[in-house]
Amino acid sequence: MQLFLMRHGEASFDAPSDRERTLTHHGRYQSGQVGEQLNSRISQLDLVLVSPYLRAQQTWQVVSKHLPKAQKCVVLDDITPSGDPKSAADVILAYAEQYKAETVLVITHMPIVGFLVSELVAGEEAPIFATSAFVQIDKHMENASLIDMNLPQVS
Template sequence: MQLYLMRHGEAGHEARYDRERSLTETGFHHTALMSEWLKSSGVKFQLVLVSPYVRAQQTWQEVSSHFPTPRKSKVLDELVPAADPEMAARLVLAYAEQYQAENVLVISHMPLLGYMVSELVPGIEPPLFATSSVAMVDIIGHHSELMWQQTAHSIS
């Protein structure tokens, strides 16, 4: 299975609550750039799991406009910034197995994404995720490896 972990696009700060922050124009632009870069690799997602926060939902809306509709997409409260990374990683793997998904996209937040990588790839330090960036973890049986991490800034 190939697990694509994506941080939401850049968000503004003009919201009463953190969960209500919206993407900026730059956030939409960088998300579109990353989406096109991913699309050019030929990947098609069978399963997409997204945080319920507005900026993650908007990121998914932008990404989804560049790809065929996945077999299943779900909003998960376990993908918020302060979620338990071990639980989030186990949940993502369980959904991937349930839906027999070979390519899974998760759209979430820091610090959760960095800690999820550490949960999935033992011995690795939690990587930082710039907004709109994506990391790909390849999981074969009980072996997993962080294959690459890409930022929108490096492809723009």
């Protein structure tokens, strides 16, 4: 399975709650750029798992314009910023197995996205993701390896 873990695009802090933060203009631009990059790596998209937070949903709306149509898209409460990384990793893998997904995109937040990397790839430290950054993990059975880290510098 090819697993792509992505952090949402840049978001505004002007919102009534963290859940309701929206992407900035720059965040939409970033997400579109990453969508184009992912397009060269993803020929089919079996499963998308996206946080219920507005900025993650908006990121998916932008990214999806550049990718093949997803076979299945699930809004997943387990991948919000305060989610438990071990539990989230288990849920992601369970969904992938349930839908027999070979290509999975997860759109989530810091800090959980970094911790997911260390949960899914033995020996990897949790990286810090800039907005719209992603990693690609090749996951087969109990083994996983980090294929690529598209992690621009956090500004």
